[in-house]
Amino acid sequence: MDNHSSDMVEFGPRTHVLVTGGAGFVGSALADLLLARNCRVTVIDDLSNGSLRNLPDGDPRLTIRTFRVGDPAYDAAVREEVGLADAVFHLASPIGVQRAHKERFAVTSGILESGCSIVEACRLHRRPLLYTSSSEVYGSGRDRPITESDPVVTDLRPRWGYAAAKAAVEHLVAGLFFDLGIPTWIVRPFNMAGPRQRSATGLVLPAFVNAALRGEPLVVHDDGEQRRAFLHVADAAEGLLLVMQCRSLRGRPVNLGGSEAVQIGNLAKMVVEATQTNAPIVMKPSSAVYGEKFAVTYDRVPDTSLLTTMTGWRPLRGTMQTILDCIEHMRAERVIA
Numbered sequence: 001m002d003n004h005s006s007d008m009v010e011f012g013p014r015t016h017v018l019v020t021g022g023a024g025f026v027g028s029a030l031a032d033l034l035l036a037r038n039c040r041v042t043v044i045d046d047l048s049n050g051s052l053r054n055l056p057d058g059d060p061r062l063t064i065r066t067f068r069v070g071d072p073a074y075d076a077a078v079r080e081e082v083g084l085a086d087a088v089f090h091l092a093s094p095i096g097v098q099r100a101h102k103e104r105f106a107v108t109s110g111i112l113e114s115g116c117s118i119v120e121a122c123r124l125h126r127r128p129l130l131y132t133s134s135s136e137v138y139g140s141g142r143d144r145p146i147t148e149s150d151p152v153v154t155d156l157r158p159r160w161g162y163a164a165a166k167a168a169v170e171h172l173v174a175g176l177f178f179d180l181g182i183p184t185w186i187v188r189p190f191n192m193a194g195p196r197q198r199s200a201t202g203l204v205l206p207a208f209v210n211a212a213l214r215g216e217p218l219v220v221h222d223d224g225e226q227r228r229a230f231l232h233v234a235d236a237a238e239g240l241l242l243v244m245q246c247r248s249l250r251g252r253p254v255n256l257g258g259s260e261a262v263q264i265g266n267l268a269k270m271v272v273e274a275t276q277t278n279a280p281i282v283m284k285p286s287s288a289v290y291g292e293k294f295a296v297t298y299d300r301v302p303d304t305s306l307l308t309t310m311t312g313w314r315p316l317r318g319t320m321q322t323i324l325d326c327i328e329h330m331r332a333e334r335v336i337a
Contacts, residue, residue: 008245008247009086009087009128009183009244009245010245011034011037011039011241011245012037012038012039013038013039015039015040015086015087016039016040016041016042016084016085016086017034017039017040017041017042017085017086017087017088017089018041018042018044018081018082018084018085018087018088018089019031019034019041019042019043019044019088019089019091020043020044020045020069020088020089020090020091020092020114020118021044021045021049021050021090021091021092021093022041022042022043022044022045022050022055022064022089022091023043023045023047023050023051023052023054023055023064024045024049024050024054024091024092024095024196025049025050025054025192025194025196025197025198025233026091026132026189026192026233026236026237027043027045027050027089027091027092028050028054028055028196029194029196029233029234029236029237030089030091030237030240030241031043031055031062032056032237033234033237033238033241034241035056035059035061035062038061039061040061040062040063041061041062041063042062042063042064042065042081042084042085043055043062043063043064043065044065044066044067044069044078044081044092045064045065045066045092046066046067046068046069046092047066048068048094049094049095049198049201051196052064054196065077065081068092068114069090069092069113069114069117069118070110070112070113070114070115070116070117071113075117075120078117078118078121079120079121079124079125081121082118082121082122082124082125082127083121083124083125083127085127086127086128087127087128087129087130087244088118088121088122088127088128088129088130089129089130089132089240089244090114090115090118090129090130090131090132091132092114093110093111093114093132093134093166094106094107094110094111094162095201095203096201096202096203097159097202097203098202099201099202100136100159100161100162101159104159104161104162105161107161107162107165108161108162108164108165109165111162111165111166111169112165112168112169115131115165115168115169115172115173116169116172118131119169119172119173119176122176122182122184123176123180123182126180126182127182128182128183128184128244129173129176129182129183129184129185130184130185130186130187130240130243130244131169131170131173131184131185131186131187132187132189132240133166133167133169133170133186133187133188133189133253134162134163134166134188134189135188135189135190135191135255135257135300135302136153136159136160136162136163136166137152137153137163137166137167137170137188138150138151138152138153138188138300139152139153139155139160139163139297140153140296140297140298141226141297141298141299141300141301142299142300143298143299144299144301145301145302145303146255146300146301146302146303147255147303147306148188148252148253148254148255148303148306152167153167170186170253173186173251174186174251174252177250177251178251183247183250184250184251185243185244185246185249185250185251185254186251186252186253186254187239187240187243187253187254187256188253188254188255188256188302189231189236189256189257190228190229190231190255190256190257190258190300190301190302191204191228191229191230191231191257191258191300192230192231192232192233192236192256192257193205193206193230193231193232193233193322193323193326194232194233194234194317194322194325194326194329195233195325195326195328195329196233196329197233197326197329199211199330204228204264204267205230205267205271205322205323205326206326206330207219208267208268208271209271209275209323209326209327209330210330211279212271212272212275212277212279213275213277213327213330213331213334214279215277215278215279216279217279217280217281217282218268218271218272218279218280218281218282219282219284220264220265220268220281220282220283220284221264221283221284221285221286221296222283222285222286222296223265223283224263224264224265224266224268224283225263225264225265226263226264226296226297226298226299226300227261227262227263227264227298227299227300227301228261228262228264228267228300228301229257229258229259229260229261229262229300229301229302230258230260230262230267230319230322231256231257231258231315231322232258232315232316232317232321232322232325234316234317235258235315235316235317236256238313239256239307239311239313240256242307242311242312242313243256243307243311245311246310246311248310249306249307249310249311254306254307255302255303255304255306255307256302256304256307257301257302257304258302258315258319258322259304259314259315260318260319261299261301262319265281265283267319267323268281269281270319270320270323271323271327274320274323274324274327275327
């Protein structure tokens with residue numbers, strides 16, 4: 001492969017990959033996978049959500065840059081790192097429903113600024129780009145598996161600023177491919193979970209595990225019957241690589257998620273059982289937690305048949321394995337601390 005060829009992305013000893021948000025939960029799993037395939041990897045992360053402990057210490061194939069993508073002071077550095085890379089994964093993003101709801105301006109502008117910075121650098125150097133969007137773009141969900149052709153949200157309630165910004169960057173990424181011929185891929189992840197996920201983000205599985213390990217109440221919102229499909233982060237990382245190696249998926253959104261639909265109330269029970277604790281489960285209206293203007297999501301389960309048909313990808317780890325790996329990691333983190 002010509003190292004800067006835009007025809008096909010390969011992952012091996014001759015490939016240099018840039019991962020924004022690479023010290024985070026998903027980004028570090030992706031970095032691990034790329035290093036296992038003998039790629040050279042550069043990570044850019046401002047460490048607001050990530051941690052250097054998530055990355056292998058002293059690996060000569062790994063370069064770590066600690067600044068925020070989207071900060072104008074570092075635009076030149078972003079362009080330089082993109083120019084040195086053969087492929088780019090843009091994962092850096094604010095995370096957490098609570099933050100999206102309460103800090104609409106900061107979250108929305110952060111997504112747009114980082115997305116524009118990466119898109120412009122990839123346009124300048126004509127580098128292949130995979131962008132991780134979000135299942136949040138589908139809004140409150142459906143009573144059936146969600147397909148890529150389902151409409152995206154346009155609601156102006158605070159939570160959906162995150163979704164609107166993600167969708168806007170999708171258009172820029174698609175434009176790189178359809179208007180300029182630069183290979184791009186758009187992935188919409190659903191409820192990725194597992195080791196290295198932080199409870200401070202407010203994401204449901206680590207929040208439940210953290211509460212159970214402390215013997216504190218697991219707070220289930222509303223009736224607890226809302227369904228999600230959780231995907232182990234290792235399966236997610238494999239999916240990201242397969243998407244970027246598929247020519248037929250260029251320039252179009254692709255769902256990435258688990259295949260087991262779980263009610264959140266049942267998830268809480270599974271966590272209590274797996275942690276072997278007596279932590280109580282309590283029910284609270286989401287409006288009591290977030291306020292009356294909070295946009296509630298009901299069933300949000302992906303249809304991943306496009307990804308499976310085009311690449312053969314399937315998740316190898318189920319919900320219980322994901323829960324157990326999250327518990328094991330959080331217990332180990334407590335011992336280290």
